Amino acid sequence: MPTFGLMKASWKKYTLQFKQPSGTSRGVLRTKNSYFLILEQNGKTGIGECGMLHGLSADDRPDYEAQLNYLVNHLHQPFAKLMGDLQEFPSLQFGLEMAFRDLETRDHVLFETPFTQGETTQSINGLIWMGSVDFMKEQVRKRLKEGFTVLKMKVGAVDFEDELRILQSVRQEYSADELELRVDANGAFGAAEALHKLERLAALQIHSIEQPIKKGQWHEMASLCEATPLPIALDEELIGVFEEKNRRKLISTIRPQYIILKPSFIGGFQESEEWIALSEEFGAGWWVTSALESNIGLNAIAQWNATLDNPMPSGLGTGSLYTNNFKSPLYVEGGRIGYDPTAAWEINFG
Numbered sequence: 478m479p480t481f482g483l484m485k486a487s488w489k490k491y492t493l494q495f496k497q498p499s500g501t502s503r504g505v506l507r508t509k510n511s512y513f514l515i516l517e518q519n520g521k522t523g524i525g526e527c528g529m530l531h532g533l534s535a536d537d538r539p540d541y542e543a544q545l546n547y548l549v550n551h552l553h554q555p556f557a558k559l560m561g562d563l564q565e566f567p568s569l570q571f572g573l574e575m576a577f578r579d580l581e582t583r584d585h586v587l588f589e590t591p592f593t594q595g596e597t598t599q600s601i602n603g604l605i606w607m608g609s610v611d612f613m614k615e616q617v618r619k620r621l622k623e624g625f626t627v628l629k630m631k632v633g634a635v636d637f638e639d640e641l642r643i644l645q646s647v648r649q650e651y652s653a654d655e656l657e658l659r660v661d662a663n664g665a666f667g668a669a670e671a672l673h674k675l676e677r678l679a680a681l682q683i684h685s686i687e688q689p690i691k692k693g694q695w696h697e698m699a700s701l702c703e704a705t706p707l708p709i710a711l712d713e714e715l716i717g718v719f720e721e722k723n724r725r726k727l728i729s730t731i732r733p734q735y736i737i738l739k740p741s742f743i744g745g746f747q748e749s750e751e752w753i754a755l756s757e758e759f760g761a762g763w764w765v766t767s768a769l770e771s772n773i774g775l776n777a778i779a780q781w782n783a784t785l786d787n788p789m790p791s792g793l794g795t796g797s798l799y800t801n802n803f804k805s806p807l808y809v810e811g812g813r814i815g816y817d818p819t820a821a822w823e824i825n826f827g
Contacts, residue, residue, distance in 0.1 A: 484516055484517065484518040484552055485516070485517040485518070486514070486515065486516050486517075486548075486549035486550075486552050487515050487549060488512055488513060488514050488515065488527075488545045488546075488548075488549060489512070489513045489515065489826040490510060490511075490512050490513075490542075491510070491511050491512075491513060491771070491826050491827070492508050492509070492510050493508065493509045493510070493511060493769075493771055493798075493799045493801060493802065494507075494508055494799055494800045494801050495507055495508065495509070495798055495799060495800075496797075496798060496799065496800050499606045499798065504532075506769075509530070509769050509799075510529075510531070511526055511527065511528055511529075511770065511771055511774070512526070512527040512529065512541075512542075512545060512568075512572065513525065513526055513527070513572070513773065513826065514526075514527060514545070514548070514549070514569075514572040514573060514575075514576045515576070516552075516576045516577065516579075516580050518580060521580055521583075522579075522580070523575075523576040523577060523578070523579035523580025523581070524575075524576055524579055524585075524773055524824070525571070525572035525573055525574065525575035525576030525577070525579065525777075526571075526572055526575060526741075526770050526771060526773045526774035526777070527545070527568045527569050527571065527572035527741075528568050528571070528572075528741035528768055528769070528770040528774050529541060529568040529741070530741070530742075530768055530769060533713070533716070533742075534567070534568055534716065534741070534742055535565065535566075535567055535716050535717035535719075535742070536565060536566040536567060536568055536569065541566070544563070544566050544569060545569065548563070548569060548573065556573075556577070559573060560573065560574070560744075560747075564719050564744075565719065567716075567719075567741070567742055567743055567744035567745070567748070568741045568742070570744040570745045570748065571740050571741050571744060571745035571746075571774075573745075574745040574746060574747065575587070575745070575774070575777045578777075579777075584822070585773075585776055585805075585822060586780070586818075587776075587777050587780050587781070588780040588781055588783065588784050590780065590783045590784055591783075592779070592780065592783035592815075592816055593780055593783070593816050593818060594818055595815070595816060595817055595818045595819075597783070597815075598810075598813040598814060598815040599779065599782065599783060599791060599793065599813060599814050599815075600626075600627065600788075600789075600790040600791070600812065600813055601625075601627070601790055601791050601792065601793045601794045601809070601812065601813060601814050602625065602627040602628060602629040602657075602659060602790050602791070602792055602794065603620030603621075603623065603625030603627065603628050603629070603794060603812065604620075604628075604629050604631075604792070604794060604795070605617055605620065605628055605629065605630040605631065606631055607631045607632075607633075607634040607635060608635075609635075610635070610639050610642070610643060613630070613635075613640075613643050614643055614646070617630075617643065617647055621651075621656075623809075623811075623812065624810070624811035624812045625812035626655070626656055626657065626812050627656070627657040627658075627659065627684075627790040627812065628647070628656065628657070628658055628659070629658075629659040629660070629661055629792065630643070630644065630658070630659070630660050630661070631660075631661050631663065632660045632661065632662050632665065633662045633663060633664075633665025633666065634665065637674065641677060641678075641681075644658060644660075644678070644681050644683070645681060648681045648682065652682075653682035653684075657684045657790070658681065658682070658683050658684060659683065659684045659685050659686070659687070660678060660683055660685075660686045660687070661686070661687040661688065661712070662686060662687065662688055662689045662690075663687070663688055663712075663713070664688050664689070664690055664691035664692060664713055665689075666689045666690050667690070668690050668694055668697040668701075671689045671690050671701055672701060672704060672705070674689070675689065675701070675705050675706055675707055675709075676706050678707060679705075679706035679707040683707050684707075684708070685707060685708040685709065685710050685734065685735055686707060686708075686709055686710065687709075687710045687711075687712045687737060688710070688711065688712040688713050688714060689701060689709060691713075692713040692714045692716065693714075695727065695730050695731055696730070698711075698714065698731045698733075699730055699731045699732060702731055702732050702733050702734065703732070705734075708734035708735055708762075709733055709734050709735070710733065710734065710735035710736060710737050711727075711731065711733045711735070711736045711737065712736075712737040712739075712766075714727065714731070714733075715727075715736060715737070715738075715739075715742070715743055715752065716742050716743065719744075721751065721755075724751070724752065724755055725755060728755050728756060728758075728759050728761065729759060732759060732760075732761075733756075733761050734761060734762065735756075735761055735762045735763060735764070736752060736756045736761055736762075736763045737763070737764065737765075737766050737792075738752060738753065738763055738764070738765045738766065739765075739766050739767070739768040740765075740768075740777075740778055740781070741767075741768040741770060741774065742768055746781050749765075753785075762789065763787070763789075764787060764789040764790070764791050764792070765778060765781075765782045765785070765787070765791045765792070765793070766791060766792030766793070767792060767793050767795045769795055769798070770795070771799070771802055771803055772796050772802050772803045772804075772805035772807055773803060773805070773824070775793060775795060775796050775805075775807060776805055776806075776807055776816075778793060779793050779807065779814055779816070780816075793814050794809055794814065796809065796814075797809065803822065803823060803824045803825075804820075804821070804822065804823035805820070805822055806818060806819075806820035806821075806822070808820075
């Protein structure tokens with residue numbers, strides 16, 4: 478049980494700037510705000526990133542900063558009570574969990590593993606953002622040149638026929654054995670049209686599709702998962718489902734092939750591990766993905782993911798998206814994320 482005696486706590490807001498506008502089915506992203514919980518005790522500092530994402534996170538609420546103020550003023554309370562009080566603020570749960578673990582360790586090594594010792598790396602997917610056909614093709618060429626063997630393409634914002642043509646051109650050059658293709662619809666397909674679109678995608682030997690229809694349509698999603706010609710991964714569907722009984726009902730109703738774990742969206746490591754146990758109980762696979770955090774949050778997620786022993790490529794390649802990210806020991810090379818224990822951190826919130 479953590480103790481918070483004689484602790485100083487504060488928070489900082491930091492605006493991350495995208496190197497280039499990044500398109501999703503929900504719009505174009507140019508900036509991303511993150512909040513950092515900073516704990517100081519006995520000469521040590523712990524930092525936790527509260528990665529709320531506007532328009533998507535369950536805790537995208539007007540009282541978010543007020544809840545942060547409540548948190549820093551109530552750290553004398555038991556850790557379990559704080560986490561319970563923050564149930565509807567999953568990114569704050571994650572920030573608190575991360576900050577406390579960071580306070581207990583040193584040099585932001587939250588989990589000591591062969592990964593943090595620089596002995597192993599983790600396979601990740603290369604992300605293809607939405608945009609013009611030429612822009613998306615250019616990204617594909619760049620990711621392949623960088624050595625990625627798994628690509629994840631956002632679909633649903635531009636013409637579906639154009640998106641299919643891009644995927645077809647990639648598949649004509651690289652077989653499914655050579656290159657794994659994943660797509661993420663972010664809920665962009667209508668329930669009535671989704672199965673037909675999945676059938677067309679399946680012809681291209683797509684590995685999986687994330688969130689083909691909007692969240693909240695459990696029975697429609699269940700029908701899709703039963704009839705789908707390619708595996709379906711739930712992503713947004715997990716957001717805002719806080720209690721175990723509701724999580725169990727969701728998984729048992731929909732019966733997805735996979736679930737996607739974003740700790741900032743679902744309450745941190747402990748909550749994510751509960752989702753993992755539930756998915757495995759019902760025969761679903763899973764993998765971990767970042768949610769546009771800075772390198773501080775990405776570092777924590779990558780280190781935690783290294784403890785899970787899941788061979789599936791994860792979605793942890795977002796550290797290079799920003800012009801003003803924090804310098805960290807993380808690096809991406811040959812389609813894998815690694816950690817250089819000799820590299821120094823540079824963290825300045827301005």
